[in-house]
Amino acid sequence: MRRIGLAFGLLFLWAPILLMVLYAFSADRIPFQWGGWSLRWFAALAANERMREAAFLSLRIAAGAATLAMLLGSLAGWALARFGPFTGRTLLGGLAGAPLVLPEVVTGLSLLLLFVLAQGALEAWLGWAPGRGAATILLAHATIGLAYVAVVVQARLATLDPSLEEAAAGLGAGPFTIFRTVTLPLIAPSLAAGWLLAFTLSLDDVVVASFVSGPAGTTLPMLVFSALKVGLTPEVNALAALVLAVAALAVGGAGLILARRANGAG
């Protein structure tokens, strides 16, 4: 019974995706119409300059936002997990949790209003203000990513065995040495997971980016969204097949590393 439920759920999740990947290799101009095997849509995708530019912009924003999110989010997670009760803890926890539960349109609109006011203020004081675009998207995505990293790192720190750090301290290690040789290696996987989460969230976001961006910053999701609005192009299928291949390789690779490590440890 539960197997049937699981199989049905997985089928529902995967059937549209697998069909889309299959038809990415179809020669027909109309998506989801079989016209024989072909790689022409992958070639068309590679030749599409706007798509390529948007993809590079998105990757740059995602990498920058994820790195900022990892640095700031791990500090927030550390403070929440290790500082005990302190003034401002509720404030920090509440603010760090807010992007997780705010609807995207609310996050996007409120950040845009901040950026517009900041631009106005800069214009009044300096006579010049930077335009909105990649930089404002990066700030917005770093903020959302920060919230996710803080949760992941806080959870990891809370389950850490304190005896390991105590043992290092007992052996005469200073606080910095303890952090570098004991704590950091132990939380490194959650830092990596947080970075990856922030990176994928940034690559996937269209709503917040559309709000805070200016005329100069068109990310890949914004481009795909406008393509989907006027009708589907087979290039989107090809793009989805590529993204899935990369994601599957990454997950499969991580799984292999984990399995090997587990074997090595056992």
Added chain:
Amino acid sequence: MQRLLILLPPLGWLLLLVAAPLLILGLIAFAEAGPGVPPFIPPLGWAGGPVWQGSTESFGTLLADPYYLEAFLRSLFTAFVTAALCLLLAYPMALGIAGARPSWRLPLLLLVLLPFWTGFLPRLGAWIGLLRDGGWVNGVLGLAGVGPLRLLYSDLALHLGMVHAYLPFAVLPLATTLLRRDRSLEEAAADLGATPFTVFRSVTLPLSLPAAASAFLLVFIPAAGEFVIPELLGPPEAQMVGRVLWGEFFQNRDWPLAAALALALLVLLLPSILFFQRLGRRG
């Protein structure tokens, strides 16, 4: 001192990029729309001292025009149906994962999460291609002598897309809770002569209720403000809050009204959000 160095960067960042924007949003909701860039008159002016020149006009519009009330009701209803369907699908999936052989559990969980990394938009693209008038589903139906049916831009397409997008969010909390559950309780109930169904109803189900509530809210909260899925798959006349807000902002350039809509959505969702956070702290 050291603690301040750790605390200040994230706290400063969050005050500037989470707290300040929300305060500004609340303020602009009380602004008066006007020509110019940005298209509103700041509610707080300065004429030798602070002067209040705001208005509650936007909230008046929200309450007076049934268009907005309908959008809110439709959003909450759609989010509720989506969350309920996700829970209904996710529960047996999570039971299946928790009941699988240990070596199968992680791969199965990854199989649930991997669609999440395929990208949100391409997955919607798949539904567009499948449900279009000349699309794949209509092709299959045509072989059976049915149709063609108008499937895309309908409530059916909207709900399919919503459930498909949010299902992994519902499976995750349920699967982790069911995996970690103490099985000795179920074994004890079985030893005392309970049938499998009674064991499930009186032990497993109550044990997993907080996780089920988490799963429901994890879908319900973002779904209520969803913009992209109704825009790409839903019926054009079906206005939901996300779409209405987007339209007021980008097409009508009525920023105060958009801010008032955002504020109203936030207030409506606040009980769910607070309840969700309480569940998280206990679990």
